[in-house]
Amino acid sequence: MRSVNCESIIKAVKELCIEANYHLSQDMCEALKNAADTEESTLGRSILEQLEKNLEIAASDDIPICQDTGMAVIFVELGQEVRIEGGFIGDAINEGVRQGYTEGYLRKSVVGDPLERINTGDNTPAVIHYTMKPGDGLRITVAPKGFGSENMSRVFMLKPADGAEGVKNAVLTAVRDAGPNACPPMFVGVGLGGTFEKAALLAKQALLRGAGTHSEKPHIRAMEEELLRRINESGIGPGGLGGSTTAFAVNIESYATHIAGLPVAVNICCHVNRHAGREL
Amino acid sequence: MEYRLSSPFDPEELKRLRAGDLVYISGCVYVARDAAHKRMQEALDAGKELPFDISGQTIYYMGPSPAREGRVIGSAGPTTASRMDRYTPALLDLGLRAMIGKGKRSPEVHEAMLRNGAVYFAAIGGAGALLSKAITACETVAWEDLGAEALRKLTVEDFPAIVVIDTEGKDLYLREDKKVKIF
Numbered sequence: 001m002r003s004v005n006c007e008s009i010i011k012a013v014k015e016l017c018i019e020a021n022y023h024l025s026q027d028m029c030e031a032l033k034n035a036a037d038t039e040e041s042t043l044g045r046s047i048l049e050q051l052e053k054n055l056e057i058a059a060s061d062d063i064p065i066c067q068d069t070g071m072a073v074i075f076v077e078l079g080q081e082v083r084i085e086g087g088f089i090g091d092a093i094n095e096g097v098r099q100g101y102t103e104g105y106l107r108k109s110v111v112g113d114p115l116e117r118i119n120t121g122d123n124t125p126a127v128i129h130y131t132m133k134p135g136d137g138l139r140i141t142v143a144p145k146g147f148g149s150e151n152m153s154r155v156f157m158l159k160p161a162d163g164a165e166g167v168k169n170a171v172l173t174a175v176r177d178a179g180p181n182a183c184p185p186m187f188v189g190v191g192l193g194g195t196f197e198k199a200a201l202l203a204k205q206a207l208l209r210g211a212g213t214h215s216e217k218p219h220i221r222a223m224e225e226e227l228l229r230r231i232n233e234s235g236i237g238p239g240g241l242g243g244s245t246t247a248f249a250v251n252i253e254s255y256a257t258h259i260a261g262l263p264v265a266v267n268i269c270c271h272v273n274r275h276a277g278r279e280l
Numbered sequence: 281m282e283y284r285l286s287s288p289f290d291p292e293e294l295k296r297l298r299a300g301d302l303v304y305i306s307g308c309v310y311v312a313r314d315a316a317h318k319r320m321q322e323a324l325d326a327g328k329e330l331p332f333d334i335s336g337q338t339i340y341y342m343g344p345s346p347a348r349e350g351r352v353i354g355s356a357g358p359t360t361a362s363r364m365d366r367y368t369p370a371l372l373d374l375g376l377r378a379m380i381g382k383g384k385r386s387p388e389v390h391e392a393m394l395r396n397g398a399v400y401f402a403a404i405g406g407a408g409a410l411l412s413k414a415i416t417a418c419e420t421v422a423w424e425d426l427g428a429e430a431l432r433k434l435t436v437e438d439f440p441a442i443v444v445i446d447t448e449g450k451d452l453y454l455r456e457d458k459k460v461k462i463f
Binding site: 062105183 | 315342343344345346347348354355356357359360362382383384402404405406407408409410412413426427428429440442452453
């Protein structure tokens with residue numbers, strides 16, 4: 001057994017919350033730069049250049065990339081040979097979020113009850129997804145999720161007979177309806193298969209996979225490529241104001257499913273697709 | 281076209297604007313999003329006055345991140361305007377003249393804008409660090425308990441925005457030449 005102390009979890013989560021909100025990952029920066037080089041619309045190009053400048057200002061002036069610093073979504077991959085010491089891991093994660101959002105000058109965007117809607121004041125609680133794995137590793141990934149794009153995300157419970165065409169239509173419908181609301185260029189995460197909630201979780205996990213990477217399954221990879229091409233032919237464009245860059249990536253994660261079903265979840269993220277992870 | 285404008289806007293100047301024009305806004309804009317709109321509606325329902333005179337004014341749909349010491353404001357980009365659609369026609373009828381946000385508006389908002397000669401601008405979504413540079417002063421007007429959602433008053437200088445819906449009801453998002461082609 002390997003021991004990990006809660007103090008180190010608090011520190012890691014705090015630092016990852018701040019890092020994710022001030023610096024995009026390299027693949028996202030490159031996707032933005034490539035898009036600015038290839039965008040066909042003049043206004044679209046100007047918007048993409050301003051988004052690049054926005055990233056520079058965020059880094060140089062210590063201002064979050066976007067004012068919606070998100071609800072903190074945390075992925076924990078916990079090796080079964082790890083012992084957590086000094087408290088409950090969930091409490092440590094929330095303490096890390098509390099410290100990160102306070103010390104990092106991040107916006108507190110969480111209300112304690114969906115109907116009473118009183119702000120909790122420290123951006124807790126986080127949404128935490130735990131996965132067990134073999135060995136004694138512990139990886140924590142913080143993915144702050146803004147709600148302009150989260151609100152445009154969808155789950156479709158298709159029938160097996162709907163097949164690949166049904167899946168493509170579902171994704172294109174979600175992207176079309178999101179349009180300018182989701183701050184395009186978007187990053188489209190798709191969860192295929194599993195159950196109702198498994199599809200949604202897969203779609204969220206698909207957002208963590210880098211822009212430009214692909215599924216190892218050839219038929220899924222082909223679908224990713226076709227959907228990205230068709231979405232970029234839509235004309236929605238940067239800011240929804242027209243252009244050839246509507247999405248940076250369509251990432252699909254799939255899982256086994258039931259003989260009666262074909263769940264499809266589409267988790268839309270804006271161009272500020274934030275995630276930062278660390279091994280502890 | 282490109283224009284430099286000052287807010288509160290001259291109604292005649294707003295009439296010149298066309299969907300697709302770029303503008304640089306200087307002057308005063310109020311800031312309100314979901315919770316502040318709900319409070320404004322509750323005030324109106326109770327027959328009370330709003331905490332500011334809305335006539336002729338501009339509302340920016342935004343909830344900033346906290347300012348570091350010595351700074352005016354944190355990150356300050358637009359939020360999705362359609363969440364305010366339910367409250368907006370009443371505010372337009374009270375004299376609200378312009379809105380800054382991002383994303384589509386409802387038919388009811390379109391109608392109320394036409395009726396009142398109002399304009400809807402989009403700022404670049406997700407460019408909160410860049411846009412914060414155009415904000416030179418920020419004060420809380422009411423409802424400080426709402427935190428990021430409090431009602432604020434900003435002074436802006438050359439704040440960049442795009443005319444999405446003009447006083448004639450033209451909507452840039454729905455323009456034929458950029459209509460979504462294949463879905």
